[in-house]
Amino acid sequence: MKKFIQEFKEFASQGNVMDMAVGIIIGGAFTSIVSSLVSDVVMPVISLVTGGIDYSAMKVTLGTGANAASINYGSFINAVITFLLVALVVFFLVKGIAKMKGIASKEEEEAPTTKTCPFCKEEVAIEATRCPHCTSELSE
Structure with a gap:
């Protein structure tokens, strides 16, 4: 009970x-x-x-x-x-x-804070101009 x-x-x-x-x-x-x-x-x-x-x-x-x-x-x-x-x-x-x-x-x-690197497919900060993982230049 x-x-x-x-x-x-x-x-x-x-x-x-x-x-x-x-x-x-x-x-x-x-x-x-x-x-x-x-x-x-x-x-x-x-x-x-x-x-x-x-x-x-x-x-x-x-x-x-x-x-x-x-x-x-x-x-x-x-x-x-x-x-x-x-x-x-x-x-x-x-x-x-x-x-x-x-x-x-x-x-x-909210606005996205990250984007994906088109070369190595790792997440990168949205303001980044170069990927910290593969050092490629990001045009976006």
């Missing part, structure tokens, strides 16, 4: 697990923001464009009376739009982060 607890501690303290936990927490907060965006901004605009239709109130009632079951397909439409917006924002975020990583990796690439 002691070994199991130790293995679990190592697993839980790995960087990937912590990154995933932070991502889940931020994702939950982000979802509430996007849900508000859909219900408070996007759906009223869509309702205005479609002639005042309120999608969130659309439903099919199965039965009669105050407690009749209903299929709330308007809420489903809102959920689909929310999903599409979240997916779109995540796509742009991932694309932007990938682009930033590409820029960062290009900046990190």
Whole structure:
């Protein structure tokens, strides 16, 4: 049992697990923001464009009376739009982060400090005009 607890501690303290936990927490907060965006901004605009239709109130009632079951397909439409917006924002975020990583990796690439002698194939300092190994003149 002691070994199991130790293995679990190592697993839980790995960087990937912590990154995933932070991502889940931020994702939950982000979802509430996007849900508000859909219900408070996007759906009223869509309702205005479609002639005042309120999608969130659309439903099919199965039965009669105050407690009749209903299929709330308007809420489903809102959920689909929310999903599409979240997916779109995540796509742009991932694309932007990938682009930033590409820029960062290009900046990190340093200029070469050595070159290869064309005669003896040994490494020579980039500023050298003569090979220290074979004493050949380097034109590059």
